[in-house]
Amino acid sequence: MATITTTTSTPTPTPTPSATSTANVTKNAAQSILTSLNTGSGVDTASLVSSLVQAQFAAKTAALAAKNTKLTAQISAAGTLKNTITNFSTALGSLTAGGTLQSQPVSSNGSVLSASAISGTKMGNLSSSVTVTALASAQGARSAAVDSRTTPIGTGKLTLTLGTATYNTAGTAMTAFTAGSTAAVSIDVTNGSIDGIATAINAAKTGVTASVITDQDGKAVLSLKGTTGSAQAFTLKADTAGSPLEQFNVGVGKGTLTGTAANAKLTVDGVDVQRSSNTISDLIPGVKLQLNAVSGSAVSLTSSRPTTALSQAVSDFVETYNQVYASAKDMTNAITGDLKEDAAAKTLLRSLQGLTTKTMASASAVGAPTTLAQIGIATNRDGTLSVNTDTLNKVLAAYPDEVEAMFATTSSNALGLNSSLSGISIAASSSLSGLGASTARYTKAQTDLTSEQDKISAQSDSMNTRLTQQFSSMNSKVSAYKASQTFLERQLKAWEQNS
Known part of the structure; x- marks a missing residue:
């Protein structure tokens, strides 16, 4: 400190x-x-x-x-x-x-599993064994390439739905989809270029983000990415059949997938668990886990006291x-x-x-x-x-x-x-x-003192002016008296000399 x-x-x-x-x-x-x-x-x-x-x-x-x-x-x-x-x-x-004043967890294999203390919680003497069998992943999808990012393709509405899905063995296509409890979101596409479509999807804030990638041939591809967890699979569908927007559909048998939605799977002290994210804070009291890779063997977690x-x-x-x-x-x-x-x-x-x-x-x-x-x-x-x-x-x-x-x-x-x-x-x-x-109180009192001093200064100036005038008048009278005195003294001397 x-x-x-x-x-x-x-x-x-x-x-x-x-x-x-x-x-x-x-x-x-x-x-x-x-x-x-x-x-x-x-x-x-x-x-x-x-x-x-x-x-x-x-x-x-x-x-x-x-x-x-x-x-x-x-x-x-x-x-x-x-x-x-x-x-x-x-x-x-x-x-x-x-x-630095809180006990810290120590992982025996940080490349597989890293751990940190959750601020303000009691971790105690930590001794756990964790095996990571699968990492959480997010569904991704890509569209067919179009010639230009800015050329209008079409306008209309797209509907995005979140849920769970199954995929083919390669993970490149969706074979089944079940909508979740979250309501489907309608996306209004008014700028029909591929850039405009990406902007509209992102503005909906569904958890699915869109970006436009320029490929090696200079063409534009719409890339979609969801969030991790098996319940975060998504479909995207143009509301109007035959609309040019259908080329961006994602769903069962539609669209090319670049990733699948899945939970992280791990075993903690012999108990199999799943989580939707690779960052986990609710398994071990006081500890936040970060899953980095699948482990071939168990990773041990211990604690270090900041004595x-x-x-x-x-x-x-x-x-x-x-x-x-x-x-x-x-x-x-x-x-x-x-x-x-x-x-x-x-x-x-x-x-x-x-x-x-x-x-x-x-x-x-x-x-x-x-x-x-x-x-x-x-x-x-x-x-x-x-x-x-x-x-x-x-x-x-x-x-x-x-x-x-x-x-x-x-x-x-x-x-x-x-x-x-x-x-x-x-x-x-x-x-x-x-x-x-x-x-604030002392400052105000000091300001009030300044006002009082200004009053005294004004009174001093007034008295100075008044006294100056009074003594000036007196000085004139004294001078006149002295002149008369001098005249009389001279007359008396003259009389004495003539007598």
Whole structure:
């Protein structure tokens, strides 16, 4: 199982200015007024207004910035945690679907008979003997050659009927036919070329397929092929006597056959059986057979247990679980966690903590394990997991089917580990109650903050304009007062000099 590495960074929050720092800005602004007035050079309006506006809105701006930083961290943490559990579930699903954690059948002669495990089923200790005496075959037929694929031959209706048939010794002609329970199918031929006839037959979807083959002389031949099994023989008949379509008739004494419909015949552990296909899944529990050739002697089937692979899978699961758990625990830490108040993150953590005691398989015998804890996966004091190798080996030896069942694929085992982890992942990703919903909530809150910041910016601009106008007017008056003062001072000096 792939190791999942997660990295989260917690931005350092911007401290909210205290009342003292805000007062200092105001004090400095006031001092700037006095200093400017004493100099007699006028007020530095741009600097003064900037300082006053900053003092007015500094606390609100800093508070919004701090909230935005927190929301950004929450959005990042929620996305990271959701991806982490999803990747964990996907990795486990890929591992179980690969078939390496399931017992596999072994054929002594793969050229005659190959076998594979049916996913999600219990095969047990396999020991069977199979002799293949005949392969399943399909009826085939060919028409006489015509000069062109596209030249119109005739239009009308053909009727195709499925059933059972007997054939001559060479298998080239049908000697008898009995219709089956499936209703005959009427095929409407509107494009009367041989290509059009093939298209019409295929469109009927009866299980009989048609193709057009060009022979060595450049002429076209209609080839028909049914499906395997003795009940899949077929006849094809033009509805109208004397129709040009009659040259494509297939039936008793009509048409040239290229194959006959027959069942596969084999002997399984001394019992003679027949099947309509060479792929058989209902003879040996948990095993799919593929018949490849007739055998001169019996083929033995045994099984190979994936003990080593299961043991490794348990270790890999525990290692990856611990990484995911550590990430979830860190993010929900009551003091430092970015998701310490997030209900979905806390639910995910609790779900992970409950995996070892959750039922993962049905008990097939007294004492058979049904939980991860019973196969040797223990929960440590800090919440992480560890593997008791001795316990695991004993359980694998005594109850291999039950351990395999715990790791079976989701579709075949609703109780298994794969299903359980998949359920946790789906719940965590939910846009209604999971981390998906949390992300949407944090994102909306961040959007609302942007709107608040825009309002503050508008208010700041308005105050800036107003103060600039006020101080500009004041500056003009002060300048006028200073001009009058200068005039009076000069007059007084002139009077003193003349007195």
